[in-house]
Amino acid sequence: DSGVTQTPKHLITATGQRVTLRCSPRSGDLSVYWYQQSLDQGLQFLIHYYNGEERAKGNILERFSAQQFPDLHSELNLSSLELGDSALYFCASSVAGYGTGELFFGEGSRLTVL
Amino acid sequence: GESVGLHLPTLSVQEGDNSIINCAYSNSASDYFIWYKQESGKGPQFIIDIRSNMDKRQGQRVTVLLNKTVKHLSLQIAATQPGDSAVYFCAENGGATNKLIFGTGTLLAVQP
Numbered sequence: 001d002s003g004v005t006q007t008p009k010h011l012i013t014a015t016g017q018r019v020t021l022r023c024s025p026r027s028g029d030l031s032v033y034w035y036q037q038s039l040d041q042g043l044q045f046l047i048h049y050y051n052g053e054e055r056a057k058g059n060i061l062e063r064f065s066a067q068q069f070p071d072l073h074s075e076l077n078l079s080s081l082e083l084g085d086s087a088l089y090f091c092a093s094s095v096a097g098y099g100t101g102e103l104f105f106g107e108g109s110r111l112t113v114l
Numbered sequence: 115g116e117s118v119g120l121h122l123p124t125l126s127v128q129e130g131d132n133s134i135i136n137c138a139y140s141n142s143a144s145d146y147f148i149w150y151k152q153e154s155g156k157g158p159q160f161i162i163d164i165r166s167n168m169d170k171r172q173g174q175r176v177t178v179l180l181n182k183t184v185k186h187l188s189l190q191i192a193a194t195q196p197g198d199s200a201v202y203f204c205a206e207n208g209g210a211t212n213k214l215i216f217g218t219g220t221l222l223a224v225q226p
Binding site: 002004033035042043044045048050055056058090092097098100101102103104105106107108 | 146148150156157158159160163203205207210211212213214215216217218219
């Protein structure tokens with residue numbers, strides 16, 4: 001158990017819909033990272049928050065947004081869903097805020113868009 | 115775009131043999147590298163990391179080698195065990211980017 005909690009574990013929805021994925025980092029970790037993992041793309045970096053502030057953005061679509069709240073949990077919002085958004089979405093947390101140091105990953109949220 | 119690539123998508127080894135998983139990274143500004151292991155149905159788990167001021171770092175049964183001249187990273191696993199079967203990812207930080215960019219992964223299959 002990494003100490004990172006992601007909910008929901010599985011989610012099935014239809015195209016055009018909007019979903020919210022939630023992540024609770026390990027106790028004491030200020031950084032939260034979001035990654036998308038699909039079969040043909042590996043782990044794609046989406047976004048990094050540190051202590052409530054956005055630190056870095058990756059290949060995150062405009063239809064996607066995220067935020068980190070004062071209690072350090074984070075949410076990833078995916079809207080106008082398309083079939084290609086079906087993937088595993090991982091959240092990871094770390095103490096460091098500079099893209100170094102061990103990232104602790106959650107078990108992921110599997111999104112299926114029908 | 116940014117990318118970290120792996121030479122071999124699948125590596126099959128016999129139990130007890132040593133495994134070598136290779137990785138080419140693209141950003142010469144990267145100064146931190148990390149290897150992760152992902153078992154089926156689970157999130158990635160940290161194996162070992164290395165900073166650019168080092169060429170080699172050893173852990174328990176694992177060794178990471180870094181060749182900055184050719185931008186190459188490798189993970190060596192000694193006496194490979196069935197429990198080592200997983201997908202292995204290398205990742206780089208791209209310098210001061212606040213990101214950790216992962217490669218596409220190599221599947222290590224350990225034959226008993």
